[in-house]
Amino acid sequence: MGKVDDEPRGRARHRTVDRIAAILELVARSRSGLTLSELAECLGAPVSSTQGLVNGLVATGYVEERGRRYFLGSAPYLLNRLAGRAPVPAVTHADLERIHERSGLTTVLSIVVGPALFYVDYCSSDPKFAYLAENHVRRSLIRTSGGWILLADMEKRDLWAYLRGLPDADQELIEPFLAALPEIRESGVCAAPHASVDGDGVSIAVRESGKAVAAVGIIGSHPVISRRRGELTSILREQASTWPR
Incomplete structure (x- = not known):
């Protein structure tokens, strides 16, 4: 010994x-x-x-x-996702599947960590979204409908700091975001913000104790989202009514 x-x-x-x-x-x-x-x-x-x-x-x-x-x-949610645990208990993969089945479009679950948005779960046949979600690729908050949902619930000083720090290419989105901000806060929905050249979306807040901790979104082309925004909003609201708050 x-x-x-x-x-x-x-x-x-x-x-x-x-x-x-x-x-x-x-x-x-x-x-x-x-x-x-x-x-x-x-x-x-x-x-x-x-x-x-x-x-x-x-x-x-x-x-x-x-x-x-x-x-x-939200960072602990992302760590749990990286470890294979559910990042947002209120929303299951089955929820995303139901939304995807009804809409026929890509459905994603998003969270914000620091200044970025991450897709932590998805339901889609599009390999692009599989790559983004499975590799935890950072996305721009100001360039996504889910990002607008999560920005809308930020503390004022954090929101202003984020907007002030945007690169020149994103400055044009500040005014339309601020114009939409009161309605997003009131409704918990962001529909077709036209924030990205690649596509558009309709997203709804996932709340815990009144706080938006995530967003569930339906993503598609600009024409499809614009034409179906009312229908897609109803699909999201109906599914959201089943989530615990």
């Missing part, structure tokens, strides 16, 4: 990692969110250092800020 010093030692803890892990658990357990002061008090840490950690977690999508309260963000 070897000396004690030769025995494997326990892993050293890291204060910053401990605090980040604690923040994630605290916001995950809270249904009403926590303020910065509440987080700092729970951590036993200064507000200033807690603010730096929280800002970093918000910027990377692990935490969301709403009304100066902090909630679990």
Whole structure:
């Protein structure tokens, strides 16, 4: 038997990692969110250092800020998807199949992580969407109907920061998005925003405790989506009525 010093030692803890892990658990357990002061008090840490950690977690999508309260963000959903677990429990693959069967068009489940949109599930015979979803390819929020849904539910300062940071090629979409913003917030639907040259879509918000955590969208060509936007909106609303909230 070897000396004690030769025995494997326990892993050293890291204060910053401990605090980040604690923040994630605290916001995950809270249904009403926590303020910065509440987080700092729970951590036993200064507000200033807690603010730096929280800002970093918000910027990377692990935490969301709403009304100066902090909630679990969407990044954990993506990690669960990468690990083969359901990213949005309210919406099953069977839901997407039903929408696809009724519409005959590509159906996708989207989430936002940081400044990007990801398709985390889909139902389509189009290999393009299979590639995008199965390889977790980043998509532009401002260029997709699902992205408009998720942007509409962002905190104002995060939304303004995103819009200010758009490249020149996307600046033309800011005005139409802002014009559509009140209706999207009211209805939870974005129909045919004409945000992409490649196609168009109709999307509906997936909500948990009143917050849009994902979007389900039907995607097709510009003429098809424009002609069927009312019908596709009804299909999405009917399916959404079966999801827990």
